[in-house]
Amino acid sequence: MNSNKKFFSKIGFNYLIYAICTIIIPLILFYILGNTELTNNYNFKLIISSICNYILPLPILIFLMKKLDSENIEKESLSIKTLLLYFCISYSLMIIGNIIGLAITALIGNAIQSDIANPIQNLINSTDMILNLVIISIIAPIFEEIIFRKLLIDRTIKYGAKISIILSATMFGLMHGNLNQFFYAFLLGGFFAFVYMKTGKLIYTIILHISLNLIGSVLSLFVVESLNAVTQGAYTTFDISIILVYLLFLIIATLIGLYGLIKYKKLDLTKIKAKIELENPLKTAFINPGMICYIGFTLLLIIYSTLLM
Template sequence: MNIHKKFFSRIGFSYLIFGLFILLVTVVVMNSAGSINSNLLNNINFTTILSAICNYVLPFPALYFLLKKIDTRPIEKKNLSIATFLKYIAITLTLMWIGNIIGLIVTAEIGFVLQTDVSNPVENLITNSDIWMNLLLISIIAPIFEEIFFRKLLIDRTIKYGAKISILLSAILFGFFHGNLNQFFYTFLMGGFFAYVYIKTGKVIYTIGLHIAVNLLGSVISVLVVASAENLIAGTYAPLDMAIILAYLIFLITAMIIGIVSLYKFKKSKLDETKTEIPLENPLKTAILNPGMIFFMLFFAFQMACQIIA
């Protein structure tokens, strides 16, 4: 195995160990909380807070330790105009909707074959958690940590192999790391786009902003819209409910039109290939088909399978 394949294998094993560490910390913390008071684990808000601590706060030093000895490359920093940032929000939402549709079709087909419903753990979490908890954890804390994990720490170390390789790795690791098939397709697409934005600007604050926007729409705003729609169906709606639904529909249609048009005009040539310090003869084989990445993908594919048959 050549030196470059070893490099990407190390990346894969680092994120695999990171995932295993999260699993271990979650088991220990949840069992400890249950031993203190078993009723605590029946409180969805309490378990959501613990999950955030176990998934983001406690494991952060572990991932940093695993990656800190790998050389980084500075990325030139550029600012985005407000108009461009808003366009990127529309692109992000469009990619999310496209990926979500693909995920729904795939899980529906799997459910049909297995004669069972494939549950969506994220949807269950959003539905059952307090809306303020969704705002804090899903819409703010998760985007901040995930952008550091899968954009800042990862791309700074892989950009020397070129933008395309960094984008692909970021998309694959981000998609698989969520551990369920429902999320894989849209997190893969969004992860790749976030990687593009980070490489283009060199500022993780922009991808954090995009991530917050899409999570806010899915975990907070959508909950308010659903509540207004339920009031409308029940005949107990107020003028505010109608205003919320109309504003949401106008926003969705506008964002989708802008997103589709922007994606149609999107050109691969926009990637700055001058960032490639180390060209690879077989980039896909070198970056993906190595022990670390293979074991990483197998582990999280197994998690997805367990989630499907659970």
């Protein structure tokens, strides 16, 4: 195995260790705490989940990744107009990914004659809105951008922009551990990777990520509540207003985003020059022991989530 394959293999094993930690740490904590009313509470589970997914394993991943050489990405600021355009592109990618995910899970659900649960949506619907706001909409995006953009791209950018984007998108999508989220996480992960490489500033991807999570975890609750009121015939003018404003926002943001995707179908990353040219970049990056183990482990999580939950 050549040095480049070894490099990507180390990355794969590093993220495999991180993924395993996010499963083992909560199991240990819940074993210590025991089966109580508190440990069965969704709000408590969300708090423990955030601690075990981000706060506790991150120092381990940082320690492992610091052993690999990193590159400094040239800094570039975005205008408010461009940032808004990037938000609309991100939103349209989220919609496209959601549609693909829903369609595929529906097909699989019909094939196995069982509904496929959406773990994150169940969690959002069952937990306190303030916790959704703080953990899902703020804490998670910050940590995920550090893990799947900063730590990963700073070390793979020397092989070129394309392989860094594909790697970031794939590993980010797989790490979500369920089929419902994989497709939009893959698309968003790739676009966030592009934004980070273009600007060299993590703050922009964090802003985009937080904005989308706010829509999905907080705004969506108000919309669903208003839709339920309408279907039950107990709605008010406020409920109708929320639904109409959301639909208008959805249409405008999606149309602008699709326009942006068409206009920028060839992403401008000309300033990102590969310092190391690979003859078979995808094969080198993915067909190695570490990455195969990471992909295999996360695919098992997705299969478990899809078929057994």
